[in-house]
Amino acid sequence: MRIGDFRESYAHDESIWPTPVQRGWLCVLATALLLFPFGVNGYFVSLACMLGIHVIAATGLNIMTGYTGLISIGHAAFMGVGCYTAAYFAQRGMPFFLTLPLAGGMAALLGLLVGLPSLRIKGLYLAVATLATQFILVYVFREWDSVTGGVRGVNVPSASLFGFELMNDQRMYFLIVPVAALLLVAARNLFRTRVGRAFIAIRDKDISAEVLGINLLRYKLAAFAVGSFYAGVAGALLGYFYRAMTPEYFTLTLSIFYLAVIIVGGLGSLLGTILGAVFMTLVPELLRAGMSVATRWSPGVTEILNSVQQVVFGLLIIGFLVFEPHGLLEVWRRVRRFFHLWPFRA
Amino acid sequence: MSSDATHSEKPLLEVADLQLGFGGIRALAGVSLTARRGEITAVIGPNGAGKTSLFNTISGFYKPQHGCVTFEGTDVTRHSAHRRAALGLARTFQNVALFRGMTVLDNIKLGGHTRLHSNPLSAMWYFGSAQREEMALRRQIERDVIDFLEIDHIRHLPVAGLSYGLQKRVELARALAMRPKVLMLDEPVAGMNREETEDMARFILDVQEEWGITVLLIEHDMGLVMDISNHVVVLNFGQVIGQGTPAQVRTNPEVVRAYLGETAARKVAA
């Protein structure tokens, strides 16, 4: 409880940022995000774009896995679905504010399909089902030439809105960041209502949830649909960002990457998702930087960048699970507690 | 709750000749009982008598091989558990089944789930219908449930850190938020000390008097059962071996035999 933090109405108590201090920081953040691309060089802008995409995808996965407890090892495949959907319609001239929801919707539809067995199968079995879906979808991406361009991939025209084209990173930044912010607020809202609470209830004790009137199948499907929607939108934005996509991008490694993001960041927390995404976006960049430095001593070391990344991802997942199961969120909370109570001890 | 005059004649919850078995185990061997409207009915019996199996069948987790469960005249034997909740059947569990990842308030709000209507889209948008119904629910819970059960000082705390007695109270609060017609309590005072038991007894009586809810409870604490029940049903080996008012049941030789053995039964019969 903070001093002077009075809530004088239930609406105030239920709001996302109740205190003036929080609202102040929010304004600072918004301003910083607005001015960011103008103050730094292009490398950081594209990094920020990737971060935004990662945040959207990871939020979707956290909704499914962190909040509802449905393990999905096939998240990347749903991103692929969103990407190819957006590419298909963008090539036919659709503006991005239509292709993005369409991409999300397509992925959500597929998510519903994949989620159907989730009433009969739980935990382990569901994870295996999503793994199977991941492989099958990648196979489809590779073989369905007419729609996905097969192994060669697809070219995505730049996101456009009635002639205004987002053809460079800076402009994409101003599409990605607002979309990410919007989707984050939407996710937060979800958990202010009965839908989000039902998700958490299913994760914590589904028997209790049933007895309270929650239709397990309907809500598990909803979790799949919402999570996949986010993945689809993220995939579409990815396509617009890279302007070309091949099936090789949406593989198991990427699904594991997003699992790492939410474990490292904190399962079942939106702040955790952001922290995890920031951390995991920086890790490959640091690795890459480290490797290029290391080429001075052993040239050719950059060839194994991919493998080193795999090792690091794997170790991060294991490390956080064993030592810090609540992720960076818990670290963040400890730091905050320390500063709140300083100079008294926690 | 019901406005129809003829409704109050029909029993609220009735089970008829329930038979339930798992493999070779007969959990219920023909159980019939009625939970009378507005009364507190206790189900007692030695361990393994089938009390929790009975509750689980009424809740909808087990489908009996024979017999039926009727709620307000509707046969709900084949209904799924969540459908029964929507009809007005609430229940607590023996081992506290709260959602550990949430606060007290959120747990209680889940009781109101069936009375809300938001879907994922309206929820994500929030402004408009979702916000209105959330505010209405919050007001109603604060006024009716949180004040009633005296838990306003802990409502923002995560349930995981609460004492056992408080957790059981939160579970009761959650069930009450459903505005149920029938409330099934599975060992509501198990593991509580004297003071906590008296508090819980007071709450259960208040629930009956002020809310008019029909209560069906399983309990081993005979003091509580004798003090607050209007009607007692005794189970043993999956069958009803006696029922009546607390005083009648206490002196029923069959019941005494089941609990205390043959010698005590003879003493009572004499």
Next chain:
Amino acid sequence: MNDFDWIALAEFSALGLLAGGLQAMIALGFVLIYKGTGVINFAMGEFMMLGAYFFYTANVMWGMPMVVALLLSLAAVAACAALIERTILRPLSGQPVISVLMATIGLASALAGGVDVVWGGGKNYEMPTLLSRTPLHIGEVMIPGQILWSFVLAALIILAFTLYFRYSKTGISMRAAASDPVTAYVLGIDVRATQRLTWMFAGVVGAVAGIIVASITSLSPAIGGTALGVLAVIILGGLDSIAGAIVAGLIVGLLESLTAGYLGGKVRDIVPYVTVLLILLIRPYGLFGTRQIERL
């Protein structure tokens, strides 16, 4: 009727069944760990990889004789498995399913990358031929020698394990610890040791499978991917049934071979995954798995 190619069908079927034997063996490794510790080990394929790469190092790079190299590599994998059990699985033992699952996924990723880093990026190595190549001719049907011998080997190993678990003292105590750890502990069985032993056995089984597969195809990190296909086998057979693993191995092997033969090689890759989805929809506990009944 006359122009239906019975020979081809027979060959595909035989190939499939025999290849299924190897899959059954890999499935055995999965089932061992699941029965013994309740964990689905996503890193099984990586055990296979480790076994193959260790063998390659010992035999080809260091020039040791085959038997010595074999024993060394199996011992090395067993040691790795024990280490993994001690450092990763033990601390996570109270945690929910999702945590342990993700830990094995992370492990798989780390091991796969690690192997690539240590032994050089993505190159395919040539493994020595361990199994006789001479084909067996039954009438007009030709069965490649390597597939035949891999089946024989797999069958022998599965048989050996089954007998061990049925009749030996350690085997029985492992089964006891698997079905009820608390009671086993009370009876004096060292549950921790049996869990470690379970992992070591699974590691060894995987390593043998990996060596065989590598010698038939070639040594590359792709070997790890084969194991994920075996998930279909264990789900079909039932996660906790060795008999199920055997039967399912044969069935899936047969299905894969027939699909490859009649629908082309590329389709074969996703046969296991489509099979998994179908089984999970129709009969999630598999042919012989025990149905989980939740106690309320």
